[in-house]
Amino acid sequence: MSTLSTTTDSGRPADPEHAPxxxxxxxxxxxxxxxxxxxxxxxxxTAAISVFPLLFFPSASATGALLASxxxxxxxxxxxxxxxVLFGHYGDRIGRKATLLGSLLTMGIATVLIGLLPTYSQIGLWAPAMLAIMRFGQGLGLGGEWSGAALLATEYAEKGKRARAAxxxxxGAPIGFLFANGFFLLLAVAMGHDSTDPAHDGAFLTWGWRVPFLASAVIVALGVYVRVKLEExxxxxxxxxxGEKVKTPLKAVFRTSWRQLIQGTFIMLATYTLFYLFTTWILSYSIGAVEDGFLGIGYQDFLVLQLLAILFFAAFVPxxxxxxxxxxxxxxxxxxxxxxxVFGLTFNAFLSPDVMGTGDGANMGLMLVFLIIGMTLxxxxxxxxSAILPELFPTNVRYTGSAIAYNVSSILGAAVAPFIAAWLASSYGxxxxxxxxxxxxxxxLLAxxxxxxxRDLDLDTLDDDARVAA
Known part of the structure; x- marks a missing residue:
């Protein structure tokens, strides 16, 4: 089995106290x-589009329920x-390993609890309130996960191969998407769920949708097992x-690396917007009812196209x-x-109902081409x-800095993207x-x-401001 060499990145010893x-x-x-x-x-x-509007957000209109979800x-x-901020603080104070375990458990527990929640018909407004709380917990965990995993890869990387390691x-993004949507697709097919005419008393909406959430407990246990065996x-x-650790990484990163925080946030902006348009908004636009201004494509048919397109996402990451x-x-x-x-300027040529068609007449080949282009990009x-964002920050605030940039960008480019896109499509086309x-x-581009x-930055090097902060 190959091992990491005794030198990493800058050519310094990897860890004299531990075996490779x-x-x-x-x-x-x-x-x-x-x-x-x-x-x-x-x-x-996926559930926010196909399940929660029906079970947690009753509304007079399909669009209203979708927007609430x-x-x-x-x-x-x-x-x-x-x-x-929370996990970045501990990641820069006590280390990457323990913090990665904490973020994984936070996310996993919140996800399993979503699978156990009662619906609106059972407890009324408490249902969407509890759903929102669990969703907050998911976000809390993911807020610390990505940066820690990126640092784990980059800070072990060999010289000249950091982006390939990172x-x-x-x-994990396309793999997680494949498993999540593949799971929902299998359940929908097995239980005969039809998104264009959903049966509220059918097996899928009664209990089937809960299975992917509850199954998370098993794979989280696997992740914890793997990460327990890591070294720093x-x-x-x-x-x-x-002696370069800082007492308050949040204060230090804003004092020494505020420019990099802004740059990193906007460097991720197009990436976030593109992805959540192609995974969340496009699903709602494609499977929504024709009479509501959507394309009326079957849920199962569209998921197959998404799963095919996501393979291009995975292929082009390396x-x-x-x-x-x-x-x-x-x-x-x-x-x-x-x-x-440039691709953004072609949406109307691909997705306009006059071009794409609707319902059974929708041009599935054209939709697949559109999805493949987006997922390739x-x-x-x-x-x-995961290489460029950590490289913007010195080691003693790298976890905090890259995590803040990544996740603030998630608000600007992902949190509002499906909502803004749904509003733009319904209001202006x-x-x-x-x-x-x-x-x-x-x-x-401006960022x-x-x-x-x-690319050639030495991750062990601190600038003068960072040394002062330490």
Whole structure:
């Protein structure tokens, strides 16, 4: 079994007090956690479109119920910056390993409890209130998970291969999505659920939707087992040995790295907007009733298309890591973001009901092409984010800084994206959803032009401000 070499990143000893750690363990530990976390996150996203509007948010109109459900979907993104501060503090104070365990358990417990919640018909308004609380818990856990997994990968990476190593936790997103939506698809098929004519007394809406949430307990246990066996990352261990820990990482990161916080937040903006348009909003637009202005495609049929397209997302994540190591983070992301901007201007040509068709007459081939293009761009832009965001910050505030940037961006680019897109599509037409994506891509381009290239950065190096903060 291959092991990590005794030198990492800058060529310094990896960890003189511990034997080399098998590379497969680092890969698996960084991948399994994000896969579980994103699985938990996406089963809620899927249920927010197909289940919760019917069971937790009764409304006079389908659009009203959908918007209410999407509002609770957005609650997690408000919680994520809180989680980034909480888990970032402990990640920079006590280490990456223990903090990653805490974030995983927080997310997993909240997800399992969602599967046990009574519905609106059983306890009234307490049902959506409790759902919102559990969604907040999911966001809290994910707020600390991604940054820790990214640091686990980058701080163990070999010199010149950091983006390729950092892409492993990024694969958790498509893997989690495949498992979450694949699970829902299998249940819908097995239980005969039809989203265009849902049976409230059918097995799927009665109890079947709960199964993916409850199953999370098993895979969370697996993630905890894997992460318990980890050692602390060598970069963090060396920083501790040099006495570079800070007492209050939040205060230190705002004092020494506020520019990087702003840059990192907007670097992620187009990525977040693209992904949640293509996983959450597009589902609601595609399976919604034709009389309400949607496409009326069957839930099961559309999920098959999404699952096929997500394979392109997964395939292009490692491509992104390799290209970013070869050409640099900044030039590579500038090209990909420019492509996202142009793609946003084509939405009307793909998704207009006059072009796409509706119901049984919908052009499923055209929809698949649209989804594949979006998911390919998503893989290219997402794969390198776990390298560039940690590289913006010094070791003693890296967990906090990268987590805050990542999760504040989630509010600006993900929490509101499905809600804004649903409103734009119903009020002005689907083409304006693409304009919205292009505008977010333009902001990301401006952030990228303002940053320095970080490919050859030594992760062990602190600038003068960071040393003062230590």
């Amino acid at each position: 750690i098998p590379r497969s363990r680092i890969i698996f530990a960084s991948l399994v956690g994000t896969s579980i976390e994103f699985y938990d996150f996406y089963i809620y996203a 999407l509002a609770t979907f957005g609650v997690a993104f408000v919680a994520r910056p809180v989680g980034s 892409m492993w936790p990024q694969l 990352t060598p970069v963090f261990a060396r920083a501790v040995a040099r 491509v992104s890591g390799s290209l970013a190591d070869r050409f640099g983070r900044k030039p590579f992301l500038i090209v990909v973001t420019a492509l996202i901007l 998503m893989g290219l832009t997402f794969g390198v984010q 689907v083409g304006w959803v693409g304009v919205y994506l292009s505008a977010m891509a333009l902001l990301t 990228l032009f303002s940053t320095k290239e970080t």
